[in-house]
Amino acid sequence: MLFNTFGYFVFAITAFFVFLAAPGKWKRTVLLTASYFFYSFFGVKSALLLFSVSLVSFFFGITMRSVRSSRRIYYLWGAIFLHVATLVYFKYAEFIVMNVNYFLKEPLSPIHVIMPIGISFYIFQSLAYLFDIYLEKIQPEKHLGYFLLYLSFFPKLLQGPIERASQLIPQLKRGYVFNYNKIAEGVQLIIVGLVKKMVVADRLAFFVNEIFSDVVNFSGLVLVLASYIFTFQIYFDFSGYTDIARGLGKIFGIELSENFQAPYLATNIQEFWRKWHITFSAWLRDYLFTPLLSQFRNFGAWGVVGAVLITFAICGLWHGPAWGFVIFGLIHGAYMGTSILTLKKRNELWERSRVPAGWVRKWRIFVTFNMIALSFVFFRADSMKDAVYILTHLTGPVDLSILFQAYSAIEILSLIAAVALLAKSPGFAPAISINTNRGLSQQFYYGVMVNLLIFLGVKKYAPFIYFRF
Amino acid sequence: MRRLSISDSEVRNVKIFGLVTVALFMLCVSVFEFVFLRLGETLPYEDVVRRQQLNEELYYSPRYFNVGDIYKIYGVQSSKPEIIALGTSRIMPMEQKHIAGAKFYNAGVDASTSREIAGMLKILKSLDREAMPGGIVLGIDSWLFNPNYPANRQDWKSRMKSSLERIPVLAGFYAAYQFVAQRTKSYDMFIADKGSWFEYLFPAPQETGIGLNARMAQGGFRSDGSFHYPDSHKADNVREISEWRQWLARDQYRFTAAADIDPNALNNFKGLLEFCRTKNIKVVGVLLPFRGDFYSALTSVQPQAGFFEKFRKTIPSAMNAFGYPCYDFSSPEAMDLTTEDFWDNLHLKQTPFGKIMKRILVEFHDEPMINTVL
Numbered sequence: 111m112l113f114n115t116f117g118y119f120v121f122a123i124t125a126f127f128v129f130l131a132a133p134g135k136w137k138r139t140v141l142l143t144a145s146y147f148f149y150s151f152f153g154v155k156s157a158l159l160l161f162s163v164s165l166v167s168f169f170f171g172i173t174m175r176s177v178r179s180s181r182r183i184y185y186l187w188g189a190i191f192l193h194v195a196t197l198v199y200f201k202y203a204e205f206i207v208m209n210v211n212y213f214l215k216e217p218l219s220p221i222h223v224i225m226p227i228g229i230s231f232y233i234f235q236s237l238a239y240l241f242d243i244y245l246e247k248i249q250p251e252k253h254l255g256y257f258l259l260y261l262s263f264f265p266k267l268l269q270g271p272i273e274r275a276s277q278l279i280p281q282l283k284r285g286y287v288f289n290y291n292k293i294a295e296g297v298q299l300i301i302v303g304l305v306k307k308m309v310v311a312d313r314l315a316f317f318v319n320e321i322f323s324d325v326v327n328f329s330g331l332v333l334v335l336a337s338y339i340f341t342f343q344i345y346f347d348f349s350g351y352t353d354i355a356r357g358l359g360k361i362f363g364i365e366l367s368e369n370f371q372a373p374y375l376a377t378n379i380q381e382f383w384r385k386w387h388i389t390f391s392a393w394l395r396d397y398l399f400t401p402l403l404s405q406f407r408n409f410g411a412w413g414v415v416g417a418v419l420i421t422f423a424i425c426g427l428w429h430g431p432a433w434g435f436v437i438f439g440l441i442h443g444a445y446m447g448t449s450i451l452t453l454k455k456r457n458e459l460w461e462r463s464r465v466p467a468g469w470v471r472k473w474r475i476f477v478t479f480n481m482i483a484l485s486f487v488f489f490r491a492d493s494m495k496d497a498v499y500i501l502t503h504l505t506g507p508v509d510l511s512i513l514f515q516a517y518s519a520i521e522i523l524s525l526i527a528a529v530a531l532l533a534k535s536p537g538f539a540p541a542i543s544i545n546t547n548r549g550l551s552q553q554f555y556y557g558v559m560v561n562l563l564i565f566l567g568v569k570k571y572a573p574f575i576y577f578r579f
Numbered sequence: 580m581r582r583l584s585i586s587d588s589e590v591r592n593v594k595i596f597g598l599v600t601v602a603l604f605m606l607c608v609s610v611f612e613f614v615f616l617r618l619g620e621t622l623p624y625e626d627v628v629r630r631q632q633l634n635e636e637l638y639y640s641p642r643y644f645n646v647g648d649i650y651k652i653y654g655v656q657s658s659k660p661e662i663i664a665l666g667t668s669r670i671m672p673m674e675q676k677h678i679a680g681a682k683f684y685n686a687g688v689d690a691s692t693s694r695e696i697a698g699m700l701k702i703l704k705s706l707d708r709e710a711m712p713g714g715i716v717l718g719i720d721s722w723l724f725n726p727n728y729p730a731n732r733q734d735w736k737s738r739m740k741s742s743l744e745r746i747p748v749l750a751g752f753y754a755a756y757q758f759v760a761q762r763t764k765s766y767d768m769f770i771a772d773k774g775s776w777f778e779y780l781f782p783a784p785q786e787t788g789i790g791l792n793a794r795m796a797q798g799g800f801r802s803d804g805s806f807h808y809p810d811s812h813k814a815d816n817v818r819e820i821s822e823w824r825q826w827l828a829r830d831q832y833r834f835t836a837a838a839d840i841d842p843n844a845l846n847n848f849k850g851l852l853e854f855c856r857t858k859n860i861k862v863v864g865v866l867l868p869f870r871g872d873f874y875s876a877l878t879s880v881q882p883q884a885g886f887f888e889k890f891r892k893t894i895p896s897a898m899n900a901f902g903y904p905c906y907d908f909s910s911p912e913a914m915d916l917t918t919e920d921f922w923d924n925l926h927l928k929q930t931p932f933g934k935i936m937k938r939i940l941v942e943f944h945d946e947p948m949i950n951t952v953l
Contacts (some may be wrong), residue, residue, distance in 0.1 A: 185757060557596060
């Protein structure tokens, strides 16, 4: 039951009306019940695991604050161990055994574990909660119900945003006030998110899947185009999900964090990671990169590069148990390290070159975008072999007939129209957005979007890309 | 509990949004429907049949819609044939010229599930007394009786469908749902269609086809209900028998292995024969030929071959029990057919039907309800 299914639509509407009808103090109980009910669709065992992880975090959180400060670190490490072990077992056990067997004469028996959906997201959220308590940024939550809801709130359970307790728990505790504007904003975000997913991302996927499923049959511009198109597909897919999650949050009176701010308009890699999957990047920065940096502070600039590389290797691995993701992370680590080391020099060079600032900015956006698209080849390719094939066959014949075999003229026009309309949606790309928040133009804009969804949305079930992470 | 209050201006905003959305929706639907109508895709079946009677050369073949039983019912109803063909897509190429002398209409449909046996009975029951034929050439295939063919399984959807159809009010809702679902699918197909439809939107005054496929490729259903592949249609290549064996062994959909004939399908079939007997309609069954390469594989891969053998025994004996003959031409050798006589492993071209009909028409010679001398 995903956001882009009819079942989810019925579930969300029912949950909202039950939530509205429930008396004030019962509203959060309704949300908690709805969240666990929703998650149970992915397996009761998954729901039990979420509940167990929540209990562990809850009790470690309370205990950590009740013991002497010198002993807190042991509790923190204990909690980290339990969480990471859970994540490693459910997400990486198969991958680890498979890779270890490569070096063993007598291989270990293969492990088959079904990964609970969303585990990476709620484990990271739990860890953030425990770190914040340890760092005394927040007080532990004493009400189990609120804490359970903090981790399980259904709009963000499967794919984030990775919310901080300091942001979400106070909102959960606040009484619900019916606010037409908030609900209207929520519905608008849901519509925009669905258009991004069903009209754009799912249709772009036709071409991308066709090429990436059989890369050896293609070369040249087709592979370049498929890589670029995937770069857009993943943005529309993931940001579409986030929009829907945020929209649903608003309807229930909860403001979830933004995850994207026109990331492909970033002028360098640092900026890209400030605009792409923002809550995840911020998590890595606060709870991994910063502690690592303080450990490596004696190594100067190379310490920074080391911390960056480790952070991004883990960032890559977080996406899934595959070497492609690790390489993706390391590439970004290398980009980031180089960028940090050379940014000052590059800025000086551009200043001296007297090229107009506007042109410099455009050039930097172009270069950054291409670097990102290149790294996504490892992210999307079915195997390392495929990724290497793509990168070594980017030059060759210019035959784009496959593009016109994948799409009809109406599909190409509808994609262009949808992207043009989305470019004007609030928050899509602040630099080029227009105000659609007032008057008839707003009603017309969203009326067009709803019709795009009805007539041009891909109805075939297609899970979100980040769903498997 | 705090009251849920919405101001007048907010209500107005919601109303405007609703109106704009509905207006745009209607506009989009109008554009789709206009295009479909211009292409002849959604022309009512009565009009299609009427136009085809006026111009016998006119093909009917929509691209975004399936041709339903109703088209065939209108066809039989208006042409009042003496002999009709009923059965699956394999009987559909049979045409008037194969039955010189008697008025013929091919009411075969693109049938592949056991439910279609009931559909054939529905066609007969829908006919007026004057339109009831005197003879039927019944083309029967094994998959109609295969309980393991996934489409034949009595899943919850088909159970729900048959339950809904029994209650008039719910049947109405279900029909509306089906209409919307079919339209939605057609719109999706149209949007994703890579072919050029624009040039066929305004056809020349001398209309050559109804429906986009008919206009594009000059093929489809003719006025006698027979189906004609367009000249541009290419026959499938003959395959190695071993390749077909592997294909069948993978339990390919209609040929999924089954131990026995589906008793429900057999009952429906007997119901069809019983209806014909009470109406004094002469039925001649035909098990149509398969292409040689496929036939060899079908009769040599177990357990598929076992089921096919049972089918070849059960169906003719069921027909014989009602006093009707059944010809087994499954083997292409029975009619001296070559690979050139087939479009693919299952479907015959037009010409070989002449040979087949020559063999079976003798069965209709003494039928009092068929007035014409065959």
